[in-house]
Amino acid sequence: MRATRFPVQARGPAERMAGFMAHLRMNGVQAGPRETEDCLAALASVDAADRATARMALKALLVPDAEGWRRFDALYDAYWFNAGKQRQAEVKADHIRTQSARPSLWHTHMANDAETGTSNEMRPDADDDAADCAADCAAEGTDGRLIATRTENLTRRDLRELMDEDSLRAAERAAERLARALRDRRSRRHRAARRGQAVDMGRTLRASLARGGEPLDLFRKHRPDRPLKIVALCDVSGSMTVYARVFLAFLKGLVSADARTDAYLFHTRLMRMTDTLRDRDSLRAAGRLSLIAEGFAGGTDIAGAIRQFNDSQASRAVDGRTVVVVLSDGYCTSPPDALADALARLSRRARRIVWLNPLKGWRDYAPIARGMAAALPHLDAHLPANTIEALSALEPEFAKL
Amino acid sequence: MADDWRSVRAELSEAGYVASEELAMAVHLSLVLTRPVLLEGPAGVGKTDLAKALAAAKTATLIRLQCYEGLDASQAIYEWNYQRQLLALRASDAESEDAVFSEKYLLKRPLLEAITQEAPPVLLIDEIDRADEAFEAYLLEILAEGQITVPELGTIRATARPMVVLTSNGTRDLSDALRRRCLYSYIDYPDRETELAILQARLPGIEGRLATQIIHTVQAIRREELEKTPGVAEMLDWAAALSGLGINDLSDDPATLARSLVCLLKTAADRDAIPPEVLARIVGKAA
Numbered sequence: 001m002r003a004t005r006f007p008v009q010a011r012g013p014a015e016r017m018a019g020f021m022a023h024l025r026m027n028g029v030q031a032g033p034r035e036t037e038d039c040l041a042a043l044a045s046v047d048a049a050d051r052a053t054a055r056m057a058l059k060a061l062l063v064p065d066a067e068g069w070r071r072f073d074a075l076y077d078a079y080w081f082n083a084g085k086q087r088q089a090e091v092k093a094d095h096i097r098t099q100s101a102r103p104s105l106w107h108t109h110m111a112n113d114a115e116t117g118t119s120n121e122m123r124p125d126a127d128d129d130a131a132d133c134a135a136d137c138a139a140e141g142t143d144g145r146l147i148a149t150r151t152e153n154l155t156r157r158d159l160r161e162l163m164d165e166d167s168l169r170a171a172e173r174a175a176e177r178l179a180r181a182l183r184d185r186r187s188r189r190h191r192a193a194r195r196g197q198a199v200d201m202g203r204t205l206r207a208s209l210a211r212g213g214e215p216l217d218l219f220r221k222h223r224p225d226r227p228l229k230i231v232a233l234c235d236v237s238g239s240m241t242v243y244a245r246v247f248l249a250f251l252k253g254l255v256s257a258d259a260r261t262d263a264y265l266f267h268t269r270l271m272r273m274t275d276t277l278r279d280r281d282s283l284r285a286a287g288r289l290s291l292i293a294e295g296f297a298g299g300t301d302i303a304g305a306i307r308q309f310n311d312s313q314a315s316r317a318v319d320g321r322t323v324v325v326v327l328s329d330g331y332c333t334s335p336p337d338a339l340a341d342a343l344a345r346l347s348r349r350a351r352r353i354v355w356l357n358p359l360k361g362w363r364d365y366a367p368i369a370r371g372m373a374a375a376l377p378h379l380d381a382h383l384p385a386n387t388i389e390a391l392s393a394l395e396p397e398f399a400k401l
Numbered sequence: 402m403a404d405d406w407r408s409v410r411a412e413l414s415e416a417g418y419v420a421s422e423e424l425a426m427a428v429h430l431s432l433v434l435t436r437p438v439l440l441e442g443p444a445g446v447g448k449t450d451l452a453k454a455l456a457a458a459k460t461a462t463l464i465r466l467q468c469y470e471g472l473d474a475s476q477a478i479y480e481w482n483y484q485r486q487l488l489a490l491r492a493s494d495a496e497s498e499d500a501v502f503s504e505k506y507l508l509k510r511p512l513l514e515a516i517t518q519e520a521p522p523v524l525l526i527d528e529i530d531r532a533d534e535a536f537e538a539y540l541l542e543i544l545a546e547g548q549i550t551v552p553e554l555g556t557i558r559a560t561a562r563p564m565v566v567l568t569s570n571g572t573r574d575l576s577d578a579l580r581r582r583c584l585y586s587y588i589d590y591p592d593r594e595t596e597l598a599i600l601q602a603r604l605p606g607i608e609g610r611l612a613t614q615i616i617h618t619v620q621a622i623r624r625e626e627l628e629k630t631p632g633v634a635e636m637l638d639w640a641a642a643l644s645g646l647g648i649n650d651l652s653d654d655p656a657t658l659a660r661s662l663v664c665l666l667k668t669a670a671d672r673d674a675i676p677p678e679v680l681a682r683i684v685g686k687a688a
Contacts, residue, residue, distance in 0.1 A: 051404070053426070
């Protein structure tokens with residue numbers, strides 16, 4: 001977490017409050033001028049001198065969701081009690097760079113070097129890291145610095161140099177067609193239709209006025225189709241490194257095609273990748289991914305990751321109109337019963353679970369690995385996914401779901 | 402003025418609702434700044450009950466809008482009484498269009514009703530995450546402006562701004578615009594003292610030792626790995642059931658106690674996770 005220096009020379013509470021808002025903005029909380037006004041109004045209506053009261057008042061106003069609720073106390077202490085451990089380098093920029101157009105996700109990890117100096121730094125947990133990227137806003141520097149870091153990234157992780165534009169685009173196109181194949185629209189909200197089940201009273205009445213009060217024209221409405229949405233869990237452990245480039249582009253295609261798609265990566269823990277993948281620039285997305293997913297080439301705990309997904313995210317992300325797609329080879333370090341249990345629990349929530357296995361594309365593959373064998377009864381489809389052609393061939397399979 | 406949030410907390414506890422300090426602060430700010438308050442948290446912790454308690458505390462009417470998928474303006478805001486209009490048109494040829502589209506033929510749904518009250522009501526919008534994004538857009542406009550436009554009648558402005566409480570179960574991500582419009586409070590499972598206070602507020606006749614035992618047991622059950630963790634409402638149900646069964650001490654009758662756990666454990670897997678031996682161990686520690 002980044003902390004600003006508390007302005008002891010400030011000219012009054014308004015300026016200190018503005019400093020606090022800037023501190024929150026640096027840490028990913030949306031706090032604009034309107035929020036500042038509201039905070040001042042709120043503090044005026046309570047006893048602002050009492051620390052606890054002021055904290056609670058600001059917490060109610062500035063927190064957008066449950067995760068922000070947990071982080072707020074730390075951010076508050078860091079500013080008002082100087083408890084933050086990192087200091088931003090004083091960048092005296094007179095003109096505001098138009099970096100606001102780029103979402104803060106994409107400021108590179110400049111601070112990686114600066115962070116290592118402090119000893120009691122609070123380490124944000126995995127979800128914070130992936131979703132909120134609190135720590136990387138020091139890129140208000142010059143262009144020269146940015147380029148240097150990008151080259152540094154290239155040599156650090158070889159995942160990025162495996163990605164070339166053609167295979168990326170091919171995988172993305174396959175994913176987009178797939179997402180479209182699932183778009184089977186059904187909703188409970190009625191829409192106007194020529195031949196529907198219900199009579200649209202509003203339109204009929206309106207038209208009857210033109211007919212002198214006689215409802216001669218009957219208008220109908222029906223319920224249109226409601227789309228299925230996809231939640232993708234992708235394995236990025238050592239055994240899957242070879243397929244990583246294809247799968248990540250595939251995920252990117254899925255995520256870009258539909259705003260409701262959710263994507264997660266896992267090896268030993270689960271990380272939410274949706275916002276990262278949504279970035280337009282493929283190379284930059286890859287850079288960000290390789291930085292986040294440390295331990296890329298380690299072992300896999302598929303059961304643990306799915307269990308973590310069930311506990312934390314599934315109630316939000318998965319419902320009766322969701323297809324869960326797991327991309328993995330099935331080699332799991334935890335016992336097969338655990339995997340079967342986790343999948344059983346997930347299958348009660350989701351409409352379908354589809355397992356895309358790169359090994360299945362090999363001739364004479366049989367799921368001898370006990371993990372895969374234990375998982376099979378809970379899957380609705382077990383499909384090969386080792387080449388772009390195999391991914392394209394998934395479309396008719398998904399349409400059948 | 403400075404102590405108002407404490408008086409809100411006191412008023413709520415008089416109405417039988419034990420609110421945490423942060424929640425009382427959020428409610429107080431929502432009244433002062435006339436902004437809606439969004440409550441999130443696990444199921445059964447008392448989000449809906451807050452609105453009921455607030456209505457009782459401020460002696461205001463409670464208007465409830467239960468959201469569901471497919472909820473649209475005609476169910477939430479207003480609808481014309483088409484059948485009556487048709488009858489009026491048929492009954493007399495002299496009925497003009499203006500007469501048919503008048504207040505007499507307007508069916509007021511919860512949101513319009515909330516705006517046209519004499520005294521400020523409490524408007525509870527329950528489970529907003531079940532409604533879809535299009536409905537959130539309608540809602541945002543009404544919450545922000547406090548007025549509703551009926552094309553045939555014109556704009557209807559709020560006579561008294563309602564106190565708005567939104568609850569969400571977290572099944573869907575709410576839109577940013579709605580979140581920023583509202584104050585936020587996360588209600589978590591209460592700690593021991595708070596839960597004891599809640600139990601004693603709701604069941605005043607309960608004996609102190611039994612109450613403590615119940616609270617300890619429920620808190621211990623919550624720490625187990627269950628699919629559906631029991632909330633405060635379930636705890637109150639169980640306490641009422643125990644008093645109905647005539648159990649004065651949890652270690653009295655283990656068999657009946659195990660059977661009474663239907664109030665707390667709501668899935669088959671959870672019932673298997675707390676077999677009688679585990680329950681006996683938990684009760685032993687609580688006694």
